[in-house]
Amino acid sequence: MDNARFHKNKRIKKLLNRHGHRILWLPPYSPDLNPIEHKWAEVKKLRQGWGENDLNHLFSNVCCYNFKLD
Numbered sequence: 001m002d003n004a005r006f007h008k009n010k011r012i013k014k015l016l017n018r019h020g021h022r023i024l025w026l027p028p029y030s031p032d033l034n035p036i037e038h039k040w041a042e043v044k045k046l047r048q049g050w051g052e053n054d055l056n057h058l059f060s061n062v063c064c065y066n067f068k069l070d
Contacts, residue, residue: 016023031037 013023
């Protein structure tokens with residue numbers, strides 16, 4: 001489970017335990033370890049250079065842009 005506050009509710013823990021489920025908590029989110037976050041950072045930089053505010057236009061341009069996969 002992720003670390004959302006409502007997942008750590010005592011009632012939810014008891015319910016899961018009662019039904020034989022074991023809770024495995026995910027580590028805290030680290031955007032530096034997620035490759036898609038790096039790609040979105042590139043998109044943000046591109047958007048700044050284009051001065052683009054229209055999301056539909058931005059995504060059509062980004063989809064046509066050739067990203068290099070690391």
